[in-house]
Amino acid sequence: MDTATGTVLVRYFAAAAEAAGVEEERLDAAPTLGELRDALVARYGAPMARVVANGSFLVDGVVRRDPATPVGTQVDVLPPFAGG
Template structure:
């Protein structure tokens, strides 16, 4: 069963997506499935952000592709100093 997730983009991730947020329907609710979808939609620019960036899921930073996601995921680029 497909689920819809609100994806919010910040800084370089927003630049790569061309928007601050969007709703995406995923067949599998994992970070790995979301990552694959984002790279498919937005290509090399988003792939570069995701290679060194991270996701915020339930207020916890994660890069684990098996991590289950909920209703909202933030896509965070790498930040200077952290």
């Protein structure tokens, strides 16, 4: 979280960007990754719910999946990637 502004930069990639309709935005910071995830689903609905159900989050450049993880200054929302 940007303590000066109380916001977090959220960047969206691939299907996450499609679900959000933007590639990045500043949002009021949620204290934890789980709360941010819930806020994104509330804001963008079923398309974002599908992305975050199986996707990944990078919190300040580190992959995180634990909903209790504190949100940093930047969170990247990554869709699930196909293998093969």
